[in-house]
Amino acid sequence: MIKDAYDQTISSFTVRIERQDGPGSPSYWETFDVTYESDMNVISVLQRIAAMSETATGEKTTPVAWSCGCLEEVCGSCTMVINGKVRQSCSALVDNLLDGTDQELVLQPMSKFPVVRDLVVDRQRIFRSLQRVEAWVPVDTYYDMGPGPKVSRAQQEINYPLSECMSCGCCMEACPQYTKVEVVRADGESDADYDKRVNEAYDTQFIGPQAISQAMLFNSHPTGAQIAEERLELLSGPGGVQVCGNAQNCVTVCPKEIPLTTSIARAGRAVTVHKFKKWFGKS
Amino acid sequence: MTQEMSFFERHEFMIRRLHSLSGLIPVGAFMVVHLMANASINNGTESYQKIVYQIHSLGPAVLVVEWLFIFLPIIFHALLGFVFIFQGRSNVSKYPYQANYRYVAQRVTGMIAFFFILWHVLQMNGVIHADWFRETIADPIGLAQFRPYNAASTAAKALQNPIVSGLYAIGILACVFHFANGLWTMGITWGVWVSPKAQKMASHICLGVGAIIAVIGLSALVGFYKVDIDKAEARELEMYEQGIKSGTILADPHKLIDSQRADQENH
Ligand code: HEM
C-alpha cells in the first residue's frame, strides 16, 4: 500500500530516541533534529543522526546504535518500536510516519528483549525458542538418501506463508503473554557459563507465536514430520503453546502476514490429539 | 535443561488445560443452568420453588454436590485465573485491536466475576449453615439470606434494593461475557476452530450464545423484582405443608424463614 507522499512543507523534523548505554544500564531519552529529505526511511534517519552525533540542543553525543541487514524487510534485524508500534525500520518511511499531525518520530528498542545498546536488542531468545521446538528438518547423515517425498500443491500453499518468517520479533513484542527475560552477566562470568544461565532462564518461558508457527511448519514438512510427535511434546512443555492467551496481536502485527493464530489453533489441536494418544493409546 | 523446575512449570500444560476445561465444565455449565433456573421465577413463585425443591431433594448431599461441583471448581479456576492474569502484561493502549480488548476484558470480567460470586454466595447461601453462625454473624450483617423452602420470597427480598440489583446486573453480565468469550478462546486453545474463517464464525456464535444467556440472566432479576413477597411467603408455606404431607419434600425447618420455622418446629 503506497500512501500519498507527505506533502512536505517542513525543512526538518524531530526524532526522540530511547537510548541505553549497555545491558542493564538505565535508559534515557535524547532528541535530534533531522533535516528533511524526500523518501527517507528510519534507517537513513539513523544514518544522519549517527553522522551528526549532536542532539537538538547542540550537545555532542555518542552515535545512536542500531542494526540492519537486508534493507528490504526480509532479515528482521532492524526491528524496533516506531511511534509506539513494533515494525521494521528499513521499511518504515518517514513520509508516511509524518503523515499525521505529529511531526515527530519516536524510536525505542523492542521492550521484550534485552537491550545491547540503544536500539540494538539481543534476539537470542527467538532462536533459542526454535531450538526448543526442534524447528528444523532432521537429517543427520552423510549418505545420499535420494529425493525426499513430494509435497502436494495444497500443502505447499499452507507451508509457504509460514516459511516466510524472518524471526524479527514483532509478534513477540506485541504479545501480552510474552514477557521480558533478561539475565545480567556476572562479573568475570565466562561466555559458556553465561549462555548456559541465559538458556536456562529462557527455557521455561513462553516460546512465543513464531516458534509455535515454525513447529507447525516443520510438522507438515514430509521429512520434518518424522519427529512430529517429539515436537508436539516439546510444544506442550514449560512455556509451550498453552501459555497463549488468544489476544491475537501477533497475527495483526506480523509484517509477513503469517497466519499465526491459525498455527496456534493447529498446534492446540495437534497437542490435544497427541496427549490423548499418549495417555490412552499404545504409542 | 539442568535447572530445577517448579511444580507449576513441570505441569504447566495440564494445569492450563484443566483451567480451560474447568471454565466450561463444571463452572460454565453450572452458571448456565443456574441462570435458567433463576429465570423460572418469571413463571411464578411455584415454578421457581419446585426447582429448588428438586435440588434440595438430595438432602444433606446438596452440600457435597455444592462443594465438589461448584465451589471447589470455581475456586480452582479463579485462583489460577489470578495467577495467569499476573503473568501477562496487557498492552491495549499500544495495540488497540479487537481481540486484544477481549483479552483484557476476559481478565477484567474474571476479576469482577470473582468478587461478585464471593459476595453473591455469602449474601444468599452464606456457606456456613450452623445456627450459631446465622444468629451471631450472618443475620446481623445480612448474609445467608436465602431460604430454600422460601426460595422466591427470600431471593426477591434480597434483590429489592435497586443498588443491589444493579450490582447483580453488572456481575451477571461480567460472568456471561467471560463465559461466552472464554468459550471462543477455549475453541482455539483446544483446536476446535482453526482457520481464520472458522474462528470468526465461532466468535459470532459465541456472541449469540452470550446474548441469549445474558437475557435469561437479567430476566431473573426483573422477575425477582416483581415478586409480591407476602403472597410468595404464604404460597411457599402452603407448598411446604403440602409437600411434607405428601412426602415429596424432606422436612427441614432450617430451610424456612424464621417466622415460619418456629411454627413448623413446634409441630
Ligand atoms: C471467579 C473468578 C474468575 C477468574 C479470576 C477467571 C479468570 C479467567 C482467566 C484469566 C481466563 C483466561 C485464561 C487463559 O486464556 O489463559 C479464563 C478463562 C476462562 N474462564 Fe474464567 N475466571 C473466573 C470465573 C469464571 C466463571 C464464573 C466462568 C464461567 C461462567 C469462567 C469461564 C471461563 C472460560 C470458559 C474460560 C476459557 C478458557 C480458555 O481460554 O481455554 N470463568 N478465566
Ligand code: SF4
Ligand atoms: S512470525 Fe512474523 S512477526 Fe513473528 S518473527 Fe516471524 S515474521 Fe516476525
Ligand code: SF4
Ligand atoms: S494469540 Fe497468543 S501468541 Fe498471539 S499475541 Fe495473543 S497471546 Fe500472544
Ligand code: FES
Ligand atoms: S534490515 Fe532486514 S528487515 Fe530491515
